Amino acid sequence: MTSQEVRAQFLDFFKGKKHKIVPSAPMVIKDDPTLMFTNAGMNQFKEFFLGNSVPKSKRVSDTQKCLRVSGKHNDLEEVGKDTYHHTMFEMLGNWSFGDYFKKEAIQWAWELLTEVYGIDKKSLYVSVFEGSDDGDNLEMDIEAYDLWKAIVPEDRIIMGNKKDNFWEMGDQGPCGPCSEIHVDIRSKEEKAKISGASLVNQDHPQVVEIWNLVFMQYNRKANGKLENLPEKHVDTGMGFERLCMVLQGVKSNYDTDVFTPLIREIEAITGHKYGKNKEMDIAIRVVADHVRAVAFSIADGQLPSNTGAGYVIRRILRRAIRYGFTFLDTNKPFIYRLVKVLSHTMGKAFPELREQYQLIENVIKEEENSFLGTLEQGLVLLDSVIKSSKDKTIDGKKAFELYDTFGFPIDLTSLILEERGYKLDAEGFEKALKAQKDRSRAASEVSKDDWTVLIEDAVQEFVGYDSLEADVKLVKYRKIQSKKEGEQFQLVFNLTPFYAEGGGQVGDKGYLEAPNGDVFYIVDTKRENNETVHFCQSLPKNTFQTFKATVDKKQRSRTESNHTATHLLHQALREILGTHVEQKGSAVHSKYLRFDFSHFSKVTPEKLRAVENFVNARIEGQLPFEENRNIPLKEAMEQGAMALFGEKYGDTVRTVKFGRSIELCGGTHVKNTADIWHFKIVSEGAVAAGIRRIEAITSDAVKEFYHKNNRMLFEIKDLMNNPQDPVKAVTSLQEENALLKKQMEQLLKDKAKGLKRELISELEEIDGVQFLSKKVDLDAAGIKDMAFEIGGQFSNLFLLLAAENDGKALLSCYISKEIVAEKSLNAGTIVRELGKYIQGGGGGQPFFATAGGKNPEGIQDALNKAKEYIS
Ligand code: SER
DSSP states (O other): OOHHHHHHHHHHHHHHTTOEEOOOOOSBOSSOTTOSBOOSGGGGGHHHHHTSSOOSOSEEEEEEEEEOEETTEEOGGGTTTSSSOOSEEEEEEEEEESSOOHHHHHHHHHHIIIIISOOOGGGEEEEEEOOBOSTTOBOOOHHHHHHHHTTSOGGGEEEEOHHHHEEESSSSEEEEEEEEEEEEOOOHHHHHHSOGGGGTTTTOTTEEEEEEEEEEEEEEOTTSOEEEEEEEEEEEEEEHHHHHHHHTTOSSGGGSTTTHHHHHHHHHHHOOOTTSOHHHHHHHHHHHHHHHHHHHHHHTTOOOOSSHHHHHHHHHHHHHHHHHHHHSOOOSOOGGGGHHHHHHHHTTTOTHHHHTHHHHHHHHHHHHHHHHHHHHHHHHHHHHHHHHOSSSEEOHHHHHHHHHHHOOOHHHHHHHHHHTTOEEOHHHHHHHHHHHHHHHHHHHOEEEOOOEESSTTOOOEEOTTTOSEEEEEEEEEEEEEETTTEEEEEEEESEEOOOOBBTTBOOOOEEEEOTTSOEEEEEEEEEETTEEEEEESSOOSOTTSEEEEEEOHHHHHHHHHHHHHHHHHHHHHHHHTOTTOOEEEEEEOSSOEEEEEEOSSOOOHHHHHHHHHHHHHHHHTTOBOEEEEEEEHHHHHHTTOBOOTTOOOOSEEEEEEETTEEEEOOSOOOSBGGGGOOEEEEEEEEEETTEEEEEEEEHHHHHHHHHHHHHHHHHHHHHTTOOSOHHHHHHHHHHHHHHHHHHHHHHHHHHHHHHHHHHHHTOEEETTEEEEEEEOSOOHHHHHHHHHHHHTTOSSEEEEEEEEETTEEEEEEEEOHHHHHHTTOOHHHHHHHHGGGGTEEEEEOSSEEEEEESOGGGHHHHHHHHGGGTO
């Protein structure tokens, strides 16, 4: 059975059980501060479990792209070493939101595995939660035990502890006891020797968990306590790749058709066969696994970067590059070449891979190039650290510097040291690493109290499209504490005019006014799950009164100008550069806007001007704002609305239209494009391979921009004694400057010629070598040029030139290649030895090397000593 068929049968089965099949949510999460990536199928349904949102269908099923590389569920370091862990994997799941519970979940799972997929019942084990006597004091799941007992012999039911059989999404959130289904795919002989039951949950590569049935009934609060959920739910998750392994009769996930095409390609590129060498096999698995995680993230709009989710993606890709570099001898980009195979095998189920194929390839290739450069540079630096070490141990602090400043991986450092017979001061490294982690954790740590709820079951309404003021009631609040911002309060109201940061647009600022006139400033507004959370520096004493909430109008209207201009810019780029342009990121602030988009080369100044003109023409055209707040997604797409990859859209959406620009958008906008006043691009550049960034300003900021430029022009004119025509004045200044430069160069050339003649006349023949050591009045580059000039005329030259510049001493030694070999001389060694007279050091190649030092007094001694090398 092919993997495509396995996936299809799962979904068909649950469709037959009246489940609605929904698409996978994006792998990169944007509006849940507790989670960076989707790490389980249930993430997108969290709010249904908590009772904060009501689902349209009570039974749902899908295959979800998951990534377990950060937070509570993190498998990154395991991946590659065994045959059944992955960073990115697919999770097949079925859900009941307050509908069926344990009985159906258990029966259907068994039916699908044994009757539809035909897995031998005797190879399956199930586990049941045994209860816990820790602070939670949970009882054993007797109901699940009895349900399983009716299906499988009791010796196949295993009691499981809290770690294995009580599933929690994170430190907070929905959770509950679970029953896992494990499969034993060992041979008959092996099964006869050791029972499968004893190997369940023992990290055996062939006795593995394939399906987890979670019976959601609690919510873990911030204070660590469990609270009953309003209803009981089912959340199941089956590892797709493991299921394929079982159904395809192979012993490793990497031997299924999900991975073999990738592995064959890696073999073809690197010339190394899978299955021949343990370390290479790990590396091949790492690469095959990681390319999936990275490609899917990029398709979801998450590019590698230096912060947040982007940084995690960069680390995954770098781990793959490093394994390739170390174990597969790859020193050229190669991972990007796997994207084609990947999009071929998975593009049908996940069309985003096909649509974004070119971009994914470009980005990965660029990252590979740059990290390979880092690796090479790191090797040189490590080399010098090794050479300067006095004993056979490398200082942990130095290794940390290499890792922290240059991104040189520590395991590669250890490996190289080991190969050369050196040891790493691992303790010192760990200490430095921990100190840095503590520093950054302290800076970003935020502790949160539980919510204090004042109004139960309140549904929040956003009125900020139509109004900037509203009378509001506090629904709930909590205190948060961060090192950076100090103590703050998060407030949720029954209705709000405040726009919460989202879709690139910043959150509103403003204030709350109590009936007695007290004012409380709202410094930011963010979206958390489905709620608008207002950040306030203090909490009103009387929380039950009605407040007047007012949005800062100036900031809002400037932001709106920039948001509408962003839509027009998007339209302009697609019209002028082509429809390959896709939005890859955007930031809409009150002071400026930033727009990232896919495009393969620099945008020429002419095109930029055309883009600017296009937008300004639409501003002058006074296009009215037209919106549709509730239109079916399909209809909006048919109207030509622009949607973004990696964005989660509901069945109905909001469209925002200005003339022919129409976008799916939740942001706020000007009422007429004339309100933007003017649009000005201030910069254009690259952010990653194939991704460009434009920064622009509108309205007041453009006025400020022109004022500033005007002031600058006056200052320039002033400096040049107020010429009539400043452009002409600058041009003649430039011409004069060029002439002076030319004359200066000629003078220097003449001087050098004279010096060269002088030096040659002073050469002394010793033992068949033309020798001279002398102090000259040149800088480092001048000395080098001079040495090579004279060197070009002799094949038996030994030249030591010294100079004093800005109180520092410089020594350069040139030795003709012929006598380097003949007399076993080495300029590098010589300058290092002579370097001690000038209290410095240096190095270079055997025929030319340079040392710098802080003691010019020692120059003469060094010059005197030079003769000894040849006589
Ligand atoms: N949430 C559970 C898991 O991720 C079942 O879907 O294992």
